[in-house]
Every structure is written in structure tokens, then in C-alpha cells.
Amino acid sequence: MGTVRVVTQRYDADRPHEQFDRPRRHTRPRTKERPSYADADDGWVVGMDRGRYTLLVGDDERVVTAMKSRPLGRKAVVVGDRVRVVGDTSGTPDTLARIVEVEDRKTVLRRTADDNDPIERVIVANADQMVVVAALADPPPRPRLIDRCLVAAFDAGMTPLVCLTKADIGDPAPLVAALAPLEVDVVVTERGGDLQMLRERLRGRTSVLVGHSGVGKSTLVNALVPEAELATGVINEVSRRGRHTSTSTRVLALPFGGWIVDTPGIRSFGLAHVSIERLLAAFPDLAEAARDCSRGCQHTASDPECALDEAVAAGTLDPARVDSFRRLLASREGADLV
Template sequence: MTRRYTEEDQEHYERPRRHTRPRTKDRPSYDDAVDGTVVTVDRGRFTLAVDGVRVMAMKSRPLGRKGVVVGDRVRVVGDVSGAEGSLARIVEVADRATVLRRTADDDDPVERIVVANADQLVVVCALADPEPRPRLIDRALVAAYDAGMAPLLCLTKSDLADPESLLSTYRSLGVPWVVTHKGGNLDELRERLSDRTSVLVGHSGVGKSTLVNALVPEANREVGRVNAVTGRGRHTSTSAWMLELPGGGWIVDTPGIRSFGLAHVQPEHLIEAFPDLDEMTEDCPRGCTHGADEPECGLDEAIAEGQADPERVESFRRLLAARYDATAL
């Protein structure tokens, strides 16, 4: 049997084999890595805050498919000078204290992490122009409670409408709030944000970017206008951006949202955010969701016996219903 190739043919020679490097279990120690925080993400590149310097970085190969999001606390090696053209490598991502998630729709199985390690969710809602949408507020509150974050309701454009009608809806839930208007005093809001990491969410046009520019003057976030025909705002922020507050703390400006899916939220866990109500449901039948149509729910018994505030229970059940209402927005 003759060979296909002779010694004179190029194909005769043995080609290099793959995976010839001997494997090792030793991994780099990264003793020289420094700590940083992800402040924004753009097409696979990460801007980090490292000791007050903005550093551009990429994710190292050993991290594989592990996602890195705004707010992540990371370990970085390489050039962390922040000089133009420099590039560092993210080699470790610390465990997250909190994760704010949302899905595009209630039937979307893919969760999207909005931000990591924030401890306060600021729901920004305009009192007019555009009109307030309480169901978005409800859904954002559900997401905050599910993530273990403290909620704060920030009502803007109070010079155009009275905030009382909207505030009365959330008073029984114990949700703290601040009321602002363009050019007004923001001392109360600054106090609420001080020394915390807060995420601002809301529809386009409600004034998030205006607030950010007032709180962090050098931010220069683009401000949009509300369409007079549709009553909707135009997206001015295209990606989440984390900014350090002059008085201490961080805020995360997020793109305006028109949907806030809650497919990731387990409704039975929502009541755990309300310890007083949770205690009243200890004797509920198995499988009770604590909704208004549940028979023999402990919340109804607590109301009948005068142990629960009916308005607070009704407000909780409204949040619970928001989890199921895919057309709420």
C-alpha cells in the first residue's frame, strides 16, 4: 500500500497539535490586584472607579461567562493609571450584597441585572408632564422589597400638581418620600442619599437626569423633553451610570423604562418585607398567597379582630396584584 504523501510533500510533515501545554492546577494569586467599583459598562468594556481614578478595563478570560454589572466590586490587575489608551483586567468579582433585577416582560425567563450592591431604590415619578403611573411605582417597590433594598419615592414637578393624592396611596405602606421641583431646594433628597448607594428608576421624562445634574453638577447628563402628543419622554440615558455624590454616597442613573417585568419575583416572598403582616399569616392555609380572594387568609382575620390596618393590608395586596398584572404599565 503506497502512502498518499511522500517525504517531499508539505503535507507529510506532522502538524502542530492542540493542547500540548501541560495542564496545571496552579492559578495566579493576583496579590498585586487592587479594588475597584464598576461605574458603567459599554460594549464589553468596563469603566471602574479605583482610588478616585477612572480606569478602563476588560474582563479576564478565567471569569468565563460570569457577568460584570454596574455596582460590582472587583479586583483589578494591569495598568490602573487611568491614562488614555490604558487597559486593566478584572480578575475577581466579589459576592454581591444586593441585586436589583427586572425582566422585559412578565413571561420573559431572562433576568436582567440593573445594578449590584445598591441599598436604596429611588422611584422617580413626575406629578405631571408626564402623568404619574402608580402601577410602575408598585412594580418598582415589589422589585426593591424582593432585592432587600430600601425604597424611596421621589416626586418631581410639584410646581405642576399637588402631590397629596399620590402620596396618600403609599402612606400606609410606610414608604418614605421627598417632593421636588425644578430649581427647588434638594437638601432633603441629599440627606436621604448621603452615604448610601441609590438607584434612580422611572419613566423617561420624569426628571431623573435633571436631578442627577443638580446633585452632581459635573455629570452633564443630557436632559430630554416630553412629547406633547404621546405624553411620553425621550430616552436621554442609554446606559446605567454610577456617580459619586459630593457629600458622600453614590447614585446610579438608569435609562428610562417603559416596562418592569417581575417574572423573577416569587409572590410568596413579598410579604416577608412587611414583618408585621407576615406575623399575621402564620396560621394561613398551605398555599395561601395572601391575596384578596384567598379564603381563610390570616390578614382578613387580623382586620376583623382589629389587629391590622385595613389600608395597609389593601396596599400590600395592591403590590401583590402588580406582580401578576402584565398590562399594568
């Protein structure tokens, strides 16, 4: 299993533990009906493969294999979940622990329904940043796809970061200008360039990388996590079988602190469920202005008395920002492949 190999090959052997500003587990919301497992350990799901979960358990982050326990019923356990685990959590080879509780998720990234699987499913939980990787050339950028990824990030509750690759063969200026009104952070990379800006943005966070084929995701991951390359072959082998693509999501530890969630299985996002209100909430200034809209206003350019237009006319809102928001709203329709 690729996951175990990568996760165990962490760099922290020669680094003080404190330097890893990883998400902590101290807040553990509980619901009333849940049984309390006083003796359970806290775990973090970093990989899954056919019903077996790879967890990091305890402060020493032992790599433990676990299965779902019966009380969880049909509740899904996904990569990124914070869980409570009982049984043998020593991490000794050939032992199997049991996941008894799944903590409330801070963020959820959903994969769209498709012909093989008509249900929208959570693929990653609790990531705090989505890195939208897009090439400036070869393949040419697809601005609408970037917009769709941004909608998915806002909906999931993740901070978006756009990473524009291949600046050695393409000009970032037009895309950077198009993204500016959204106030999304952008980093630009190029062949042979250093990745310091990107590292700064990844440090201490749990980031999901998304982007369609050929944009340079693997190149980035391999540069950021030297050991990742080792596992790539394993992952590709798994994905090629087709059926298991969605189970090959893995978490990679960044040598400078933080984590990358590698999701080769994401082909498109389900955005149909994203409400106008949810998207609007990601734009506090627009949300404020839209409080003056009539009930049922869809905030599009064709809504007759949208308060966003009134605020633009009054000079209190940036028209480019309103246009960009409307562009994102419109991008929810359609089903571009990532």
C-alpha cells in the same frame, strides 16, 4: 465615554476624604472554588461600554479601564459590581487591567426580558436605594407603575424612596395618602424648590433613579450633580443608537457624598420571578401574621382563610396596610413601561 468624564469630575478635591460615606470594600466573601488573587486590587464598576469596564480602584479611586479575564467565563460583570482586578491598575491612559473575581452581590436590579433579549439580566448590582421618580402632573402619575417599581425595589433588596416631582403644578396629597400604609419614605420636589430633603436621603448611599420619560429625572440629576449635564448629550447620543442603551448605565458622584446610578436603559422591570414570600419579607408585621396561613395561601383577598384577614378582624393589623400589600402583589402582573 460619558462615564469616565463624569466620574473623574468629582468634587472631593476640596473636601476631606472622610466626608464621603461611601460603601466600603472590606467585607469580601469568597467561595471555596475561587482561586485566590493575593495581589489583586479591589475595584468598583462604575461604567461599561462594549466589553470595557470603567472601575474605581484602590483607596485613591483611580479610574481604571478593564476587561473580563478568562476565569470569569460567562459570568456577567455589571455596573455596581465589586471586583478584584489584576494587571496594570495604575489608571494610566491606554492601559487595560483584568477583572478576575466578582464579589457576591448585596442587591441586584433586573431588567425584564424583551423581544430583543429573552433573558432577564442584572443591570445594577449593590445599589442600596431605589428612588422612584414620579411627576404629580404633566405627565399624570401612574400609581400602578409606582407600585411595580416598589416591588422591584423590595425584591432587589433596596430601600425604596418615592420622589414626587412638579408639586408646583400638582397636589401630592392623594399619592402621599396612597403610599402611607406602605411606610415608604416620600420626598416632594417642585420647580424652584430646594432639594435639601432629597439630598439628605441620598447622602452616603448608592441610589438608582427610575421613572418614566418626562417625570423630571434629568432635571433632578442635573441639579444634584452639576457636571452631569455635560455628559447628558453623550449618553443620549449613545442611547439613540438603540442597541447600546443597556450599556450606558453610569455612576455619578454626588458632591455631598454618595452616588447616583443613572440607568437610561431601564424600560420595564421583570417582576414575574418575584415570589409572594419575597415580597412578604419586606413587610415584617404582615409576614409575622401570615405565619398562621395554611400552606399554599396566596394571601389575596379571595383566599378563604388568609391569616392577614383574621389579624385585621382581630384588630392587630392595619387593614390599609394589608390592602396596600395586596395591591403590590397584584401589580406584579402586566408589563408597564417605565
